[in-house]
Amino acid sequence: MTYTLLQGKFVIRYPDLPRQGPEPDGDTVKFLPDTPALVQTLPRRSGAPPDINRRGISVRLEAVDALETHFGATHQEFAGANAARDHLLNRLGFTSVRFFPDLPNKIESADQDTVRGHVLSNGIDANGRMIGFVHAGEHSDPDGSKIFVDEAGVDRSINAELLGIGLAYPAFYTTLPTTLRTHLAQQSITARAKESGLWPRASADRDGAATVTGLDTLQQLVIWPKLFRRIVPYLAAGHTGFDDFDAWLRDDPVNRDDRVFRLDTLEAARLHDIIEGYGDTVRMTVWPEDFVIDPDPTPAPGVR
Incomplete structure (x- = not known):
């Protein structure tokens, strides 16, 4: 190109x-x-x-x-x-x-x-x-x-x-x-x-879930930044665990539940399809290089 x-x-x-x-x-x-x-x-x-x-x-x-x-x-x-x-x-x-x-x-x-x-x-x-x-x-x-x-x-x-x-x-x-x-x-x-840079400290991915008990915990973690940017407003809305995270993402397909194309399965999907959340743990089920994201729509204030 x-x-x-x-x-x-x-x-x-x-x-x-x-x-x-x-x-x-x-x-x-x-x-x-x-x-x-x-x-x-x-x-x-x-x-x-x-x-x-x-x-x-x-x-x-x-x-x-x-x-x-x-x-x-x-x-x-x-x-x-x-x-x-x-x-x-x-x-x-x-x-x-x-x-x-x-x-x-x-x-x-x-x-x-x-x-x-x-x-x-x-x-x-x-x-x-x-x-x-x-x-x-x-x-x-x-x-x-x-x-x-x-x-x-x-x-x-x-x-x-x-x-x-x-x-x-x-x-x-x-x-x-x-x-x-x-x-x-x-x-x-x-x-x-090679475990270079941030990778030795990475979590909430295929190698293991992250435990998030609140914003203070979240801010100390190394996780995919777009996932972080979704969890912040989720916690701010008063949620104390991830049992409702899937439904919360699905509730706003424009600003939360990004459209993605999975390269591992060659299927169209949404962000909720590649994230698992239970209790106080959350993780991505695929690596970030294994899917492609549709360009974001013009966002509401505070959303990226």
Whole structure:
């Protein structure tokens, strides 16, 4: 598949509004394109327009789901979440990054507020973010070029690196070409087999269920981030166990019960079909690389 090349700057701090600056994490970073008009030409996968302004647009790393440094007022295991974020920032070229003590997701200082880089994108997601493969430095082709991305090309992205060293989970959507998905899946499988990165601490998966007795417990766990993002509002609704989780997911097929295609059975399914919850335990019954997710609809507030 061809991707649109966008040259520009990655941005982690606003010098004039540092306490209102971006909040980069392991799979999302702000980008200021040299040619903002190019963003308007990208496919709108869920119908939502790009959320871009004079300070740029958020880039959601294709194929990658890192542990949440922040999701509303919650978070996932800090060690894994911060490791992915710090690796991404370092690979983009940011150093000496310090966060505000009272605003731990906003950057107080760094060696520089912006660095040159480029994104290869094939669309806009439901939250108005640009989906893409991110790279440090300039690309040799002109801004706006159509670039064919093969396995060797995707390996040059920071996305592939995060999966390959086990700092993030895979999250494959139907917008990702099959050849790239298969290649990136193998990167993640290899990292898991080597027990790299977060994998030794992973739970709520085929290797074993996670025990969740409340939000405090949940925030210490390493689990697939989309599952985490579903459990948080479930607990917030007052549920104290997972006996009702299946019904709760099914009750909202738009914002909770994502449509998926299972690669192991070659069947269309829903999120509830690949999750088991009983009592205070929950787990996924397939690995994240074994299904493909339909692009999210434009979400209700607070839903991802």
